[in-house]
Structure formats: C-alpha cells, structure tokens
Amino acid sequence: MARRPQTIPRSAADRAAAEPVARTGNPVDLSPLPDRVGYVLRRAQLAVFKDFNRTCAEYDIRPAQYSVLTVIENNPGLKQIEISTALGIKRTNLVALLDLLEQRGLARREPVPSDRRSYALFLTSKGKAFMDRVHSSVARHEDNVNGALGDKGREQLLHLLNRILDKIGPAPGEDEV
Amino acid sequence: MARRPQTIPRSAADRAAAEPVARTGNPVDLSPLPDRVGYVLRRAQLAVFKDFNRTCAEYDIRPAQYSVLTVIENNPGLKQIEISTALGIKRTNLVALLDLLEQRGLARREPVPSDRRSYALFLTSKGKAFMDRVHSSVARHEDNVNGALGDKGREQLLHLLNRILDKIGPAPGEDEV
DNA sequence: TTATTTTGTTATGATATATAACATTTCGGG
DNA sequence: CCCGAAATGTTATATATCATAACAAAATAA
Incomplete structure (x- = not known):
C-alpha cells in the first residue's frame, strides 16, 4: 500500500522509458458517461x-434528517417501521438517525401502550419551531433548483423520475427489507 | 443509548395512557417530499x-469503479488528478479506488518520466477484457432504464439533469477541490 | 400453549464523501 | 541559480449512507 515510500529516486532509464503523452488541460473524453442516465442522475x-x-447550513441538517422530520411532522405518532418503509430507509438504519434527532431535542420516541414493541414518534415543540424555520431555507433551496428547471421543466423532471421509480423497482422476487 | 434495556415491563398505567392512533397500513403522508426535486432525484x-x-452483479463492480475504468479506457495515460477532476471525485478519494482496481489487476499506475509526482493510468489487458464483458451488462442496465423512460423521455431527462448541473454549480466563490 | 412474525436494537461492513496534513516534485519570480 | 508557491499523490480521519446478520421482547397465528 506504500506505493511511494520515503525515498526511491527513479533511474534515468525510467525517465527515458515512455513518452510524455503530455495531457495538458482537461479535454478528457468522458464518453459514454454523459449519455448514461445513471451517471448524470448521480x-x-x-x-x-x-x-x-449549503442553503440550510445554518441549521446543520442533512436531507435524510429533514425527510424524517417532515414525515413525523405530517404524521405524528408514526412507528419507526412505518417511517422507514415510507422513506425507503432500512429500519436498522433509522435507529441512529432518530437517536441523533432525539439527542438534539427535535423529536421524541413515546411508548405505544397498544404495542409495547414500538414507539410513536413526535416532534418536540423545539422540533416544531425548528422545522418552521428550516422550511423557509428549504424553500429557498427549491427556488434555486426550480430556477434552473423552470416550472415546466420541474414538472417534466418529476414525472420522468417517477417513471423510473415505478418501473425500476426491486428485482422480480427480491422484495423489500 | 440503551433505550430498551434488558427488562423494563411497562405498567398497566402506561398501557392506559395515550390512545392507540391505530395506524394500520401505510397511508403515510409524505407531502411535500414527492414534490421536492431533491427527494425524488435521490x-x-x-x-x-x-x-x-443487480445487472452487473456477476462482475462485482460499483458504478464509481465502472466510471473510472471507462475514463481510463477512453483516455489511456491520464493522471489521477485529471480523472478526479473529470469525474468530480476528490483526488484524495480516488487513491483507494485505484488501489482496488490495481489489486484486482484491472488497471495499473505507470510512472510519468516528465513528471515524477504523477502516474499515468492504463487498463491492463485483463482490465480491457473485463470492460469488454462488462459493457454488455451495462448496456442491459441501460435498456432497463430506457425501457422505463422511452427514447424521448431519456433525452428529456438528460437535458433537464444537465440544466441542473449547469446552473446549480459550486457556490459563488467556493470553487472545486 | 407453542411456533412464527414483527419491532426495535446492536454490531459490523462496504461505499462515498469531505478536510487536514504531509513528502515529493515542479514551477515561477527574483 | 535559489527559494517560495503550487501541484500531485498519499495518509489519516470523520461523516453519511446503505446493507446484512443476529438478538430480545412482544405480538400474532396455529
């Protein structure tokens, strides 16, 4: 793994071996990547x-955290399994996410009397106030994106992406969790 | 962090506290996420x-690895910095990627006599043969995606995504590496 | 009741991304 | 020519995601 150790002076013979090729600027040929949906999508x-x-930097919140908070905000009392299913997050990965949101005092787990395995999730009042503020930053972010696309382009894009989501689902047989 | 310790039987009082809410199926309200470009894009x-x-499972290759191999294939002799710039990968993160491809015998670093700091990158013959085979699997993958979009939809999608890439660049002032 | 499934959890690994710091080399200005 | 600045590859490290296996507790089905 130490490909370039402390000091290995290369010989003059080495120096005379291959020609320069001299790739100056960056006219790198990326083809066919710019025509691949996956590459451009990524x-x-x-x-x-x-x-x-960048737009939400002051709130130190990641897109995934925001999506979880949004779902809790609009569906107070949801169980973890319901959130993870709805957002396509494995329930095993939602745990740490919620731990963090709970530590920050934005959300809380509450025991569900009718099912002692699960927790009902709610925003704290701090979490609600937080989301009220974050929403406006997210709106600014959305404006940035919409500015690049235009209203029509945005609709088209969402439609096309939904076609992908509908048709490129899980493999035939390999279903979910 | 041990929110659910060994044994903490909840009281009957607990059980009688809050009402069930009884969220049965999964009619979870995701709004406004399905209208957010970032969410659907992700x-x-x-x-x-x-x-x-899934389609390329037999070759055990990740999209990022494939993109690096593709760029090397079409631009033999590139330096690492050129690849990382072209693909938007930090040069610091390209190192491990190339280490892996080298370990698998698919690519190789070759000293550049004209610049002893850098390496020229090439596919090995094994790497070339590998890519020849992988390309057909990737083509099948592309067919899956194109089947969901249609030729027209695919063009539209690429166009819209490129608009995002052009306009939502790095922050004004915060440029690159 | 007992066997199975569900829910949340822990542990762990793989992949991607990001920054800081470093040695070596190259390059530009004096 | 020398010297400071920049470039290149590297290491170390941190974070964010995504994934699987295994487990305890509870709910459910048989």
Whole structure:
C-alpha cells in the first residue's frame, strides 16, 4: 500500500522509458458517461444535495434528517417501521438517525401502550419551531433548483423520475427489507 | 443509548395512557417530499444504481469503479488528478479506488518520466477484457432504464439533469477541490 | 400453549464523501 | 541559480449512507 515510500529516486532509464503523452488541460473524453442516465442522475443528485446543505447550513441538517422530520411532522405518532418503509430507509438504519434527532431535542420516541414493541414518534415543540424555520431555507433551496428547471421543466423532471421509480423497482422476487 | 434495556415491563398505567392512533397500513403522508426535486432525484438515483448493481452483479463492480475504468479506457495515460477532476471525485478519494482496481489487476499506475509526482493510468489487458464483458451488462442496465423512460423521455431527462448541473454549480466563490 | 412474525436494537461492513496534513516534485519570480 | 508557491499523490480521519446478520421482547397465528 506504500506505493511511494520515503525515498526511491527513479533511474534515468525510467525517465527515458515512455513518452510524455503530455495531457495538458482537461479535454478528457468522458464518453459514454454523459449519455448514461445513471451517471448524470448521480451527478445531478449530488449537486442538488450540495445546494441543500449549503442553503440550510445554518441549521446543520442533512436531507435524510429533514425527510424524517417532515414525515413525523405530517404524521405524528408514526412507528419507526412505518417511517422507514415510507422513506425507503432500512429500519436498522433509522435507529441512529432518530437517536441523533432525539439527542438534539427535535423529536421524541413515546411508548405505544397498544404495542409495547414500538414507539410513536413526535416532534418536540423545539422540533416544531425548528422545522418552521428550516422550511423557509428549504424553500429557498427549491427556488434555486426550480430556477434552473423552470416550472415546466420541474414538472417534466418529476414525472420522468417517477417513471423510473415505478418501473425500476426491486428485482422480480427480491422484495423489500 | 440503551433505550430498551434488558427488562423494563411497562405498567398497566402506561398501557392506559395515550390512545392507540391505530395506524394500520401505510397511508403515510409524505407531502411535500414527492414534490421536492431533491427527494425524488435521490430515490430515483438509488433505484437506478440498484439496478446497475443487480445487472452487473456477476462482475462485482460499483458504478464509481465502472466510471473510472471507462475514463481510463477512453483516455489511456491520464493522471489521477485529471480523472478526479473529470469525474468530480476528490483526488484524495480516488487513491483507494485505484488501489482496488490495481489489486484486482484491472488497471495499473505507470510512472510519468516528465513528471515524477504523477502516474499515468492504463487498463491492463485483463482490465480491457473485463470492460469488454462488462459493457454488455451495462448496456442491459441501460435498456432497463430506457425501457422505463422511452427514447424521448431519456433525452428529456438528460437535458433537464444537465440544466441542473449547469446552473446549480459550486457556490459563488467556493470553487472545486 | 407453542411456533412464527414483527419491532426495535446492536454490531459490523462496504461505499462515498469531505478536510487536514504531509513528502515529493515542479514551477515561477527574483 | 535559489527559494517560495503550487501541484500531485498519499495518509489519516470523520461523516453519511446503505446493507446484512443476529438478538430480545412482544405480538400474532396455529
């Protein structure tokens, strides 16, 4: 793994071996990647998340955390399994996420008398106030994205992405959790 | 962190406290997430990558690895910094990626006589053969995606995603690496 | 009752992304 | 030419996601 150890002076013979190729600028041929949906999708998603993080930096909240808080906000009393299913997060990965939100005092787990295995999730009053403030930052973020797309483009994009979600589901047989 | 310790039987009083709310199925209200570009983009990207991994399972290759191999294939002799810039990967993160590809015997670093700091990157013959085989699997994956979108939809999608990439770049002032 | 399933949890691993710091080398200005 | 600045690859490290296996407790089905 130590490919470049402390000091290994390369020989003059080495230096004379291969020709320079001299790739100066960056006219790198990315083909066929820019025509691959997956590649462009990934880069666009990263750009959008980066804008989200930038716009909401003052609140130190990640997109995944925001989505969880939003679902709790609109569906108070949900169980963890319901949130994880709805958001496509494995229930095993939701645990740490909720731990964090609970530690920050934004959400709380509450025992469910009717099912002592599960917890009902709620925003704390602090969490509600927090979301009230975050929503406006997220709106600004959305404006950035919509500004790039236009209303029509945004609708088209959502429609196309939903087609992907509908048709590129889990493998035939390999279902869910 | 041990929220559910060994044995803490909840009292009958607890059991009588709050009402059930009885959220049975999963009519979870996700709004406004399904209208947020970032959210839908993320879910679609995950679905597409999952299909990539499924379709290319026999080759045990990740999208990022495939993109690096593709760039090397089409631009033999590139330096690491050029690849990382072209693909938007931090040069610091490309190291382990290339270590892996080298360990698998698919790519190799070659000293550049004209610049002893950098390495020129090439596919090995094994790497070339590997890519020849992988390309057909990736083509099948692309067919899956295109089947969901249609040719027209695919073009529209790429166009819209590129609009995002063009306009939602790095923050004004915060530039690159 | 007993066997199975569900729910939340822990532990763990793989992948991606990010920053800071470093050695070596290259390059530009004096 | 020398010297400081920049470039290149590297290590170390932290965080965020996503994934699987295994478990305890509770609910459910048989």
